[in-house]
Amino acid sequence: MAKQIFRIVLGIEYEGTAYRGFQKQKNTTKTIQGCLDKALSQIADQNILTVCSGRTDAGVHAYCQTIHFDTASVREIKSWIEGGNALLPKDIRIIWAKGVTNDFHSRFSAISRTYRYIIRNSSLPSALERNQNLWVKENLDLSAMRRASSYLIGENDFSSFRSSSCQSKTPYRNIHSIEVKKKGDLISIEITANAFLLNMVRIIIGTLLEVGTKKIVPKKVKHILEAKDRRLAGKTSSPKGLYFVGTKYLKKYKVPSIFKPVV
Numbered sequence: 001m002a003k004q005i006f007r008i009v010l011g012i013e014y015e016g017t018a019y020r021g022f023q024k025q026k027n028t029t030k031t032i033q034g035c036l037d038k039a040l041s042q043i044a045d046q047n048i049l050t051v052c053s054g055r056t057d058a059g060v061h062a063y064c065q066t067i068h069f070d071t072a073s074v075r076e077i078k079s080w081i082e083g084g085n086a087l088l089p090k091d092i093r094i095i096w097a098k099g100v101t102n103d104f105h106s107r108f109s110a111i112s113r114t115y116r117y118i119i120r121n122s123s124l125p126s127a128l129e130r131n132q133n134l135w136v137k138e139n140l141d142l143s144a145m146r147r148a149s150s151y152l153i154g155e156n157d158f159s160s161f162r163s164s165s166c167q168s169k170t171p172y173r174n175i176h177s178i179e180v181k182k183k184g185d186l187i188s189i190e191i192t193a194n195a196f197l198l199n200m201v202r203i204i205i206g207t208l209l210e211v212g213t214k215k216i217v218p219k220k221v222k223h224i225l226e227a228k229d230r231r232l233a234g235k236t237s238s239p240k241g242l243y244f245v246g247t248k249y250l251k252k253y254k255v256p257s258i259f260k261p262v263v
Contacts, residue, residue, distance in 0.1 A: 003072040008080060009100045009255055012036065012065040015091040017131040017240065021058045022065070032056070032092060036067065039087035043080060044073040053106045053247040054113050054196065059239035061132070063116075064095065064246040066255065068106040096256055104253050112176060114192040114245040115201045117237070119209075122185040133186065134241035140187065140212035142180055148211040148218035149178040149189075151225060152204065158197055159228035161207070163236070166198035171228070173197060180208075190245070199236050206234030 014032055022032045033050055040048040053066040075083075077097050084094045103109075118133040120126055125135035155174040162171060175193040182188075189208065191201055207224065210216045224232045249255045 005070050005072055005102070006074070007068055007070050007100050007102050007104060009066060009068040009098055009104065009106060010080065010084075010094050011096040011256060012062060012067055013093045013095050014062050014065065015131075016056060016059050016061045018089075018091060019058065021060070022052055022055045032062075032065075035088055035092055036084075039084050040069060040080070042087055043075060043083040044071045046071065046073060051106050053110050054244060056244050057199070057202075057239050057242075059131075060242045060244065061240075062244040064257070065244050066106045066110075066247045066249075068100065068104065070102075098255070100253060100255065104249075104255070106247070109249055109253065110195075110247045111250065112192050112194055112248045113196065114190060114248075115196070116243045116245050117189045117191075117201065117205045118241050118243065119187040119189070120185055121182075121187050131240045134238050136209065136213075138213045140209070141214060142182060142187065142212070144214070144218050145189075145208045145212045146180050148208055148221040149180065149204075151219070151222040152178060156225060157228055158200055158225070160224050160230055160233045161200050161203040162197035162230065163199035163203075164230060168197055171197065173200065178204075201242060202237045202239065203230075203233050203235075205237040205241075208234070209237065210234045 019030050019032055020028050024031050024033045036050050037048050048069050050067045050069045080097045081094045120133045120135045121140050152175050155172060157171045158173050159171040173193050173195055177192045179190045189205060211218055246257045248257050
């Protein structure tokens, strides 16, 4: 008789500074997925392969990355959380876990994903948070950045905002919203879309920073988008200010979408 297979979904928080990104790589063990698979395999006493809702680049952080895996091992939910955290490095934490039906998929069941980019706009950088935000000394025109971001809302060809090494079959993505907010010295830019291309958020941020520092006018972003030419957009911003915030799923799955308070 075949063993029953269970599908488990976890919410993962991590500080990505020390890692080469989420996805496993042949030439390094310093990936989020590599650490997760190793820890979960020890708990399950079998080989575990995780699947995430959205892969993050080297140095990128996550408030709530959603992953799932299949296992024949029967464990209490708290065992996945407590056991996993006991085996994981201190900069990776399992924050919740639950069983789901086999039709749930952390990537393909996603309705939308949200990223947040945090900028420290001050005369001096922070020593304590140097890996958690991007320091920008110049004054930023937030009103201009908001006007510029409005041209990116909706379903568009984002060829101008994708890395040359992006392997996606289509450059089309649907941005649902972009919010630019400020509290004290910290500016947050939060972007929600159905999905993202490789480096898409970081290139958008780099372009909006050119608007904020008055190197280009807001309407230039519309022309950059329509040109479908990566050379016209801004630089790819640093990964250290970028956070994967969370993933939204259909209510029927009852999978949490944890969103941290906006800066």
